[in-house]
Amino acid sequence: MTALTRLLLSTPFRLALIYMGAFILAAGVTVGFIAWRANELLTTSVVETLRAEVVGLREQYQAGGPARLSAIIAERAADPGSSLYLLIDSAGQRAAGNLRQVPPELMDGEQRGVFTYVPQSGPTQGKPRVAVGVQIDVPGGLTLVVGRDIEDLRRFAWTMGRLGLWSVIILSALGIGGGLLVSRSVLRRIESVNETTRSIMSGDLSRRIPLNGSGDELDRLAESLNAMLARIEELMRALREVSDNIAHDLKTPLNRLRNRAEAALRSSAGPAVYRDGLMKTIEEADELIKTFNSLLLIARLEGGAVAESMERLNPASIIADVAELYEPVADEAGLTLSVSAEPGLALTANRELVSQAVANLVDNAIKYSPNGRLHGANGAEVAAPVSIVLKRVDGAIEIAVGDRGPGVAPQDRQRALQRFVRLEKSRSRPGSGLGLSLVAAVARLHGGSIRLEDNGPGLRAVLNLPIGGPNPALAAAGHGREH
Amino acid sequence: MRVLVIEDDRETAHFLQRSLRESGHNADVAGDGETGLAMARDGGYEVLIVDRMLPLRDGLSIVQTLRAEGTRTPVLILSALGEVDDRVKGLRAGGDDYLTKPYQYTELLARIEALARRPAPEQQETRYAVGDLVLDRLSHKVVRAGEPIVLQPREFRLLEYLMKHAGQVVTRTMLLENVWDYHFDPQTNVIDVHISRLRSKIDKSFAKPLLHTVRGAGYMIRDGSD
Numbered sequence: 001m002t003a004l005t006r007l008l009l010s011t012p013f014r015l016a017l018i019y020m021g022a023f024i025l026a027a028g029v030t031v032g033f034i035a036w037r038a039n040e041l042l043t044t045s046v047v048e049t050l051r052a053e054v055v056g057l058r059e060q061y062q063a064g065g066p067a068r069l070s071a072i073i074a075e076r077a078a079d080p081g082s083s084l085y086l087l088i089d090s091a092g093q094r095a096a097g098n099l100r101q102v103p104p105e106l107m108d109g110e111q112r113g114v115f116t117y118v119p120q121s122g123p124t125q126g127k128p129r130v131a132v133g134v135q136i137d138v139p140g141g142l143t144l145v146v147g148r149d150i151e152d153l154r155r156f157a158w159t160m161g162r163l164g165l166w167s168v169i170i171l172s173a174l175g176i177g178g179g180l181l182v183s184r185s186v187l188r189r190i191e192s193v194n195e196t197t198r199s200i201m202s203g204d205l206s207r208r209i210p211l212n213g214s215g216d217e218l219d220r221l222a223e224s225l226n227a228m229l230a231r232i233e234e235l236m237r238a239l240r241e242v243s244d245n246i247a248h249d250l251k252t253p254l255n256r257l258r259n260r261a262e263a264a265l266r267s268s269a270g271p272a273v274y275r276d277g278l279m280k281t282i283e284e285a286d287e288l289i290k291t292f293n294s295l296l297l298i299a300r301l302e303g304g305a306v307a308e309s310m311e312r313l314n315p316a317s318i319i320a321d322v323a324e325l326y327e328p329v330a331d332e333a334g335l336t337l338s339v340s341a342e343p344g345l346a347l348t349a350n351r352e353l354v355s356q357a358v359a360n361l362v363d364n365a366i367k368y369s370p371n372g373r374l375h376g377a378n379g380a381e382v383a384a385p386v387s388i389v390l391k392r393v394d395g396a397i398e399i400a401v402g403d404r405g406p407g408v409a410p411q412d413r414q415r416a417l418q419r420f421v422r423l424e425k426s427r428s429r430p431g432s433g434l435g436l437s438l439v440a441a442v443a444r445l446h447g448g449s450i451r452l453e454d455n456g457p458g459l460r461a462v463l464n465l466p467i468g469g470p471n472p473a474l475a476a477a478g479h480g481r482e483h
Numbered sequence: 484m485r486v487l488v489i490e491d492d493r494e495t496a497h498f499l500q501r502s503l504r505e506s507g508h509n510a511d512v513a514g515d516g517e518t519g520l521a522m523a524r525d526g527g528y529e530v531l532i533v534d535r536m537l538p539l540r541d542g543l544s545i546v547q548t549l550r551a552e553g554t555r556t557p558v559l560i561l562s563a564l565g566e567v568d569d570r571v572k573g574l575r576a577g578g579d580d581y582l583t584k585p586y587q588y589t590e591l592l593a594r595i596e597a598l599a600r601r602p603a604p605e606q607q608e609t610r611y612a613v614g615d616l617v618l619d620r621l622s623h624k625v626v627r628a629g630e631p632i633v634l635q636p637r638e639f640r641l642l643e644y645l646m647k648h649a650g651q652v653v654t655r656t657m658l659l660e661n662v663w664d665y666h667f668d669p670q671t672n673v674i675d676v677h678i679s680r681l682r683s684k685i686d687k688s689f690a691k692p693l694l695h696t697v698r699g700a701g702y703m704i705r706d707g708s709d
Contacts (some may be wrong), residue, residue, distance in 0.1 A: 279699075289585055290668060309568055324637055325663060328676040356667040363670045412570065 012186045016179020024172055039157060046132045046148045047112060053146055054136055061138055068140065071094045082123065082149035084131055090141030100134060102145055111135040114149070130154050189218050193225070205233045212454040251292065251299045257284040301353070301441040309350050310446075310469050315397050316341040319388050322358045326366065330382065330386055335369050337362075341390040345397055348469030349446050357442040360435040361401035361461045362388065368405035368459065394465055395462040396448060402460040439463060446470050485509045486597050487528040489519030489545065490561070491537050499532065502588050516540025523549055528556055529599045532591070533564035535573070545575040550577035557598035559591070570666060589700035593652040600651065611646035614693055614706035616685060618646050627685060637662065638681050645694065645704040654701035678702055 037185045061069040070087055076086045077098040084098035103115035112134040119125050135145025209222040263279020323339045330337040365386045389400045443463055445448045446468035453460045486508050490496040496512045503510035513519035516537040522529055535542040548557050560578040573581045580594050611618045615628040625638060627630045640662050645653055655674040661666050686692045695703050
């Protein structure tokens with residue numbers, strides 16, 4: 001498609017064209033109507049004058065007979081001007097007047113109307129001119145024709161008509177030209193949007209649509225498109241980061257699994273080695289499956305797919321159950337697990353997911369707590385505590401799980417919540433690096449959040465969940481604190 | 484035990500058939516939903532293993548149809564969909580247990596054996612006994628060789644579940660699901676620690692251990708002389 005056809009097909013141009021067409025049509029109809037009415041009026045008024053004159057002439061005839069009529073007509077016909085006369089006597093001969101013969105146009109039944117004649121004198125002698133006239137029979141066998149030259153009027157009207165036509169033509173040309181100009185500028189801006197989208201489609205996600213700063217609707221459209229592009233770019237970047245992380249964190253165990261199988265196969269030590277190799281392969285595969293399951297679960301949660309399975313529950317019993325599940329593990333690791341819960345709280349949430357989130361936090365806290373005993377202020381050994389605290393904060397409940405481990409540096413805290421991120425210090429410890437991001441996904445699904453804080457010393461992970469669940473309407477329905 | 488496997492993936496179906504035969508069970512295979520439903524109706528099976536996604540008729544519809552017709556054969560639903568809502572849907576359709584792919588064969592075996600030997604609700608006993616260990620479900624008392632043993636509530640439920648399935652392998656996941664009602668996988672092997680606590684209470688001061696670890700599978704409570 002050439003630039004011209006694109007311009008001609010553009011919406012603004014088509015709109016301009018349609019507008020111009022309508023304008024020309026309206027102007028044409030108006031001008032035509034005016035011209036028609038003007039012509040009609042002119043002709044009618046001329047005919048009226050003629051009729052009055054005929055009445056006058058007939059009176060003259062009745063007063064003075066044919067001779068007087070003939071004389072008057074001869075006198076009037078001699079006056080220069082637009083009046084035309086012809087008197088034919090009973091013998092059919094021309095008796096007086098400045099017309100040579102009865103115009104054939106007046107010979108029909110009506111005996112009045114427009115006719116052409118050729119003047120015999122005056123400046124326009126010999127050229128045919130237009131006139132209006134009436135033919136009447138005068139008693140005594142005479143025929144009288146009275147007319148008025150309307151050639152000048154006609155010419156004037158014609159000139160006016162041409163003037164009107166020309167103004168319409170000039171106006172249309174200006175309109176179409178203006179339409180072209182407007183469409184070209186609109187088209188150029190839309191073309192810049194097109195160009196941007198094309199280069200984005202070909203992979204350059206950083207491109208943005210240029211604004212012209214006028215703040216008009218095209219600029220506003222470009223602004224929201226740019227905002228959308230920024231969001232898409234952010235999502236794409238996150239996606240790429242995740243797939244890079246998946247590639248890294250899944251490839252490593254896959255490679256380990258493969259190496260193990262290969263080593264066992266290569267060995268000639270016999271069935272015991274094969275068996276051991278297969279067992280370890282299955283263990284590795286199980287770990288991989290767990291990682292995949294966590295990833296899928298996080299993806300599902302981020303899609304918000306389980307929102308309908310929310311129920312009203314008691315958060316204190318959730319943390320009590322999780323604490324009860326982990327208490328022997330903590331005990332075995334030489335840690336005390338303390339629970340403190342504000343009584344009488346209620347929460348709309350998915351029990352399974354919130355339990356899993358709290359379990360992940362407790363599991364982490366146990367994993368990162370220092371082994372064995374700490375020395376208290378007075379030198380006595382005290383158990384390193386893992387604490388679970390439940391309390392109400394405004395319209396939400398907060399479950400804080402704290403440990404006395406190494407903690408996370410403030411600048412690393414945000415990163416620690418991302419998928420697969422295991423801070424370097426913890427790389428050697430078991431885990432997929434998905435625990436905290438699963439907690440974050442559960443929090444988001446419930447309309448809450450997770451934050452990491454300094455536990456002075458150690459780390460405190462705080463899970464914040466709105467009491468009414470992700471849907472604020474539920475909270476408004478009077479599910480506040482239950483006494 | 485006669486088992487019907489309704490599974491469209493031939494390799495999986497044959498792996499299950501072979502493994503079940505090796506475990507001493509008689510397994511038939513149906514490759515699509517309609518055949519599976521017809522074979523399940525003809526009956527004689529003690530357990531049905533039903534895949535959720537099947538050609539011609541999906542797994543949940545098979546279970547719903549069978550239940551609507553009054554068939555009470557225990558059903559284990561196998562699925563690649565393992566999230567909270569899927570499990571609830573599977574059990575609501577009339578499935579008795581739900582296992583997510585990929586699974587360990589030992590896990591599947593333990594579950595179908597538990598399903599097949601599950602007594603009807605009205606026949607549930609109020610008292611379990613394994614060897615000289617007795618658990619009274621009504622008075623919540625546990626006695627071994629005449630000596631009362633004090634258990635925490637959760638320990639009691641753990642022992643109750645194990646004794647209900649005495650002589651059968653019970654996996655960690657089964658314990659987590661049935662004793663704690665959790666369907667997620669805790670990162671640490673929390674169940675092992677609970678079992679070792681329970682073991683220290685019921686086995687430690689007695690000569691003959693009753694609570695056994697089944698390597699690579701789970702736990703089993705049984706009287707050694709069985």
